[in-house]
Each structure stands twice: as C-alpha cells, then as structure tokens.
Amino acid sequence: MNLQQLTETAAAMVAPGKGILAMDESHPTCNKRFSKLGIPTTEANRREYRHMLLKEDEMGQYIGGAILFDETLRQTTLNGKPFAERLTELGIVPGIKVDKGAKDLALHPGEKVTEGLDGLRDRLAEYYELGARFAKWRAVITIGEGIPSEACLMANAHALARYAALCQEMNLVPIVEPEVLMDGTHTIERSYEVTHAAQQSVFEQLDEQGVALAGMVLKPNMVVSGYECPQRADVHQVAEETIRCLSSTVPEAVPGVAFLSGGQTDEEATEHLNAMNALGGNLPWRLTFSYGRALQQAAMQAWNGDAGNIDHAAKVILHRAKMNGAAARGAYKPEMEQAA
Ligand code: 13P
Secondary structure, X not given: OOXXXXXXXXXXXXXXXXXXXXXXXXXXXXXXXXXXXOOOOOHHHHHHHHXXXXXXXXXXXXXXXXXXXXXXXXXXXXXXXXHHHHHHHHOOEEEEEOOOOEEEOOOOOOOEEEOOOOOHHHHHHHHHHOOOOEEEEEEEEOOEOOEOOHHHHHHHHHHHHHHHHHHHHOOXXXXXXXXXXXXXXXXXXXXXXXXXXXXXXXHHHHHHOOOOHHHOEEOXXXXXXXXXXXXXXXXXXXXXXXXXXXXXXXXXXXXXXXEOOOOOOHHHHHXXXXXXXXXXXXXXXXXXXXEOHHHHHHHHHHHOOOHHHHHHHHHHXXXXXXXXXXXXXXXXXXXXXXXX
C-alpha cells in the first residue's frame, strides 16, 4: 500500500469546488432508466450516452472523479479514446464500481447484503491496469418495522471494510458507501438514528481491518426525512442533522465526504449540499457530491437516445456539475439556475 499515492488520489477526487460524477449504473439500472424514456437499451446507446456526459472539457472544473461501470472502462468514447484516457485528459480521476450488487440477506426478510468479495483482488489488479485509481462499493440499508437488524449493519460494514482493505492494497482509493435508503414514511429522527448506527459500524470495521482513513472517501446518504413522511424536514434541518451525525461518526483523518443523491430532486440535492457548506464551522473533512441521478437525469432526458441531441445534453450536465461545484463551496444560489 502506497499511502502517499492514496492520499493524493483522494485529495484530487474531492478537490475544492469539485465532486464526483457517479456514472456507474449496472446494465439493469441503466436499462431501467433508458426504458423509462423509451431509449433502446443497447451497448451502443450506453456508450453514446456516457460519451455525452464527458463531452464538455469544462466538466473537469467541477468534477474530480468519475465512477465507471465495467463495460465503460473497456469502451472508447465516440472519438475512439478509452474512457479512462478521456477522464485523465479532463483532469478527472477514473474510478470503477466493483461490487456485484445488493442481494437478499439470508434469514432477514427485507434486508440486503452486498456481494462481490470473491475474486475481488484479481479484478482490482485488472482495473488498475485499465486506468482506474479508485473504486466504489455500495451497501444498502433499509429502514422499516424492526429493521435494520444488527446482523444487517454488521454484515454490510464488514464487507465494506474487507473491500476497502483490498482496494488500498492495490493502491486504489476505496469509496465506502453505506446507503441508508430514504424511501418510506420515517421521520428525520429515525433517519438520523439509523444513519448514525450504520456509519458507526462501518468505522468500527474499517478500524478492525486496518484501513488507512487518510486514503478513503466516505459516500453517505444525507439525513433527510423519509420521502413519504407527512412532515418533511427543511433544508436547514437536513444540513444541521447531517453534519451532527457525521461529526459524531467520521474520524478527522477522513479527507472527504461525498454524498449520494439517493432520489432527491436535482435542486434539492444541490441546496442540501450548499447549506452544509454554507453553515461554515471548521469541519475536518471536505463535504461534496458524488451524485448519479441528481447530476444526470436532466441530461438523459435532453439526450433521449438521439445523437443529434448530444451537444445540448452535454451542456445540461455541465450546468448541473457547475451548480454542484458551487454548492461544494457553499456559493450556490437558486438564481444561478436561471442565469444559465
Ligand atoms: P444517486 O446519486 O443516484 O443516489 O447515485 C449515487 C450512487 O453512485 C449510488 O451508488
């Protein structure tokens, strides 16, 4: 493990005013989003779409790292450049999703555990050769009647820590993602409680496995009310509760916290991040974004599977990247949406 390389990579991923573009949807997820818009789910379309996301050179000003799916890391852009090379040219660190998805946790109805540890060391070696310098593994925690169980929190935290250790051995920065889903009627208090418990077990396990905190990035959910909760917390409360939670679970040595958007609208996700950074205070870690849907959904609609829309759609994602780049500095204002 080369700790200096890991800390330099992590610093580049969450550099000031930059965040991470999650464009690592697995085939089923990507196909589901294409199908919703009536876009044919072909390899050629996935390639054209991802070419579009990285078309604008200015993306490199707001994006420090991009997470790819296995297929994309092996593809070239429409200009014939391997995607990892295109990213490097933009000053964006190439990353790769390495988990094999969340599967039903045995004997625990309604709960999931993420798979993919078997053979991971060899896959990581190949991904490094292909140009990846960081990786992502997503654990999924569901809030419901009597869940999450301790068994679920424990199993997921353990898998995340073993994955993170394998990554660091290969000089890949692990993005450690314990996602507490925000679907449901739960209150923000319940969201806090579960997020806190999930993060706490993750850091216990990371410590147990000897993971170097200076060479990782945490990718958590924000502490928001369940989407169907009758009384939803406002932006300010979300910012305060999220920071309160992180402050009690995330050691100072962690260089960056890059949030997932988890089904928030584009502007909500931007406003929440901005509010946290605008609160100020001397936080030990950088707070930024690692959004999938909240960066891509408007651009996917604008593209709509039509090569003639590539130029326009590329400007749509550039705009979202710019808004979130501003939010990462606490400098976003809703008027900036109109100015574009
Ligand atoms: P969303 O921002 O769409 O939640 O996706 C982020 C991600 O990479 C989940 O693993």
